[in-house]
Amino acid sequence: MTVDLLLRALTDPGEPPLRPLPDQVARLLRDLHAPPRLAAHLRAVHDVAHQLVDWTARRHPAPRFDRDAVLFGAATHDVGKAVHPAELSGPGSAHEEAGRELLLAQGISAELARFAGTHATWTGPDVGFEDLLVSVADKIWKNKRVPELEDLVVTRLTEASGRTAWEEFLALDDLLGSIGEGADRRLAFQASYPVQRPL
Template identity: 75%
Template sequence: MTSTGLLLRALDDPGHPPLRPLPDRAAELLRKLDAPPRLAAHLRAVHDVAYEIVEWVSPRHPALPLDREAVLFGAATHDIGKTLHVTELSGPGSAHEEAGRELLLAHGIAPHLARFAATHASWTLPGLGVEDLLVSLADKIWKNKRVPELEDLVVRRLAEAGGRTVWEEFLELDDLLTSVGDGADARLGFQASYPV
């Protein structure tokens, strides 16, 4: 199968368990860029987890100003800079972060949506919104990686918005992240089934 064929399969394969499709605009951009199939599979996995997180947060914190669509688009495109820095798909590196933001801006994506490519690995930057933290969280927990510093930031934001104690928020978020983390092996298998 050609690289393009594998990309299309990574975008359309329901997966097991099923993964939600990417937002149309994100999938279209990946096709246009002839993105590596593994990148498309990774973005599907992170986007699916971001969807679960947003669906959990929204009803519990109706007073929290949360741009749901921004979180989902951000999760679906956070690593798009790896189309330019392909070695970072299988190895370390951060060159894809700013390159991804610039790439999205060059393709007409609004700055408030393009920012996630640059912020997804920098959750301690001042002035980040809860959306940035949730994209970062999804990018970690999809593979069951727990990052206490990041989780603490999310817990504090949720506690402030909900008027609850940090401890109460921590316990509930921990339950969610444990549940989401239980599906990591299937998501990792889905990603690994596509070549770089």
């Protein structure tokens, strides 16, 4: 029965409708017998990441960023919770390194596997704009605002656009406020799926 719930979490349109995960990621979650709640969570964050990259590309065509990497990173950032399912309903960071290692073992490049770790720490010297967008998606899907993280995004946008930080802040704030309005429905979608792994 939980196998059916995993498939449903991967394919149910949701309300509001959520984009499906990339086929490669959906296959990986099925192969791992991932908890249905993990699939639902990854879909919610992946959908929000789509909104962020679409907005960024429209408003800021100059900043060069890897759209596909952001979307893959959002779709896999918590994949380590398939190994540490207790972290789906409680605190913990063991899933970060476990997720990176799991992705590397599946033949995913280090460039893409890194998001499993960087989604929770965005102040390192090697953190790129793509990492920041994945981190924002992982927060704003549930309407959590992190000023330090958002300031880093605003700084990158300001550097790329030549606009003032205030202009970039207001534009980003409007976007995140709009995305945040759907948080209750995304949270309900995620909560409708169990943490138990498929049998």
